[in-house]
Amino acid sequence: MLLPRILTPARAAITALKPSYAACISLPYSFDTLRSTNAPFSPTLTLVRHATHQAQGRANGAKDGPGKRLGAKKTGEEYVIPGNIIFRQRGTHWFPGENCAMGRDHTIYATQSGYVKYYRDPLKHPKRQYIGVAFQRHETLPYPPNAARRRRLGMLAVQMDQEASSSPKVDVLDGDMQLGEVAGSETAPRVVPRMKAQSQLVMGKRYAYREANWQIGRAAERAKVKVREFVPGDRFRAWRKSAARKTANAERRGLRGKRK
Known part of the structure; x- marks a missing residue:
């Protein structure tokens, strides 16, 4: 004091x-x-202590954790395989071009193996920027207008025989034609009628040809196999089937516990 x-x-x-x-x-x-x-608790003296630093938190630091790592993941003319991510973005700053696709979060990725190309296509859109994949490093994108589309089908190039390539081409709609040398001879062209297929194939989902369901259901009838006819209203038979199935499942579970 x-x-x-x-x-x-x-x-x-x-x-x-x-x-x-x-x-x-x-x-x-x-x-x-x-x-x-000079009293310790004087009403006339007021002591105020101001903070020497901010107590709420950082003012310029990251609020939501680390960044999203956006931007280019592959440079120009870098080799990629299908599924490789080329560019991550928010919005459509870049658009997918040749052999590329865009995900739901605007990520551009490769759909074919090749070399990354960043380019513009004034004929397609004057202001958009595109990212594509070219099969050869020396190729430039976009391809010339009216040019054949280049695709990689995963096929192996094999040299054809000259004899097979020089043979004449004949189109026959109603049957298979066998070619000969001289007309009117035994080896002359003749039409061999095709045998009618017993089952009719219909193109279904994913471009797969298959028989109709009603034809598949009559396979036993075509093979002359006797099958007990199903009676829609026979509830007693349905109950017996379900009871037998439940009994078999219970026995199977019991055997499973004994094995352990």
Whole structure:
């Protein structure tokens, strides 16, 4: 406390004053003023401590964790395989070109093996930027207009025989024609009628040819196999089948527990 150090000089200063001033100043009143000023809980003194740094958190730091790692993942003329991600983006800054596709998060990836090409196609769209994959490094995208589309079908190039390539081509709709050398001879061209197929194939999903369901269901009839006819309203027979199936499943579960 500073009070003991201040009281002694204050007494000396008040005593040294002239009698006129000393009479006006009462000694107890001045000491009470000093005591109230230097008290530990003084109502006249307010202490405010300001923070030396921000307590809420970082102002310029990342709010939602690390970044999303957007941008180019493959450079130009870099070799890629199907499924390789070429560019990650938010929005369509780049569009998929030749042999490329775009995911639902606007990620552009390769659909064929080749070399990455970044290019523009003024004839297709004047302001868009495209990313494509070329099969050869020296190729440039986009391909010339009205040019044949280049595709990689995964086929092996084999040299054809000259005899097979020089044989004449004959198209026959109603049957298979066998070619000969001279017309009117035994080896002359003749039409061999095709045998009618017993089952009619119909193209279904995924471009697969298969028989109709009603034809598949009559396979046993065509093979002359006797099958017990199904009666739609026979509930007792259906109950017996379900009971037998449940019994077999219970026995199978019991055997499974014994094996363990």
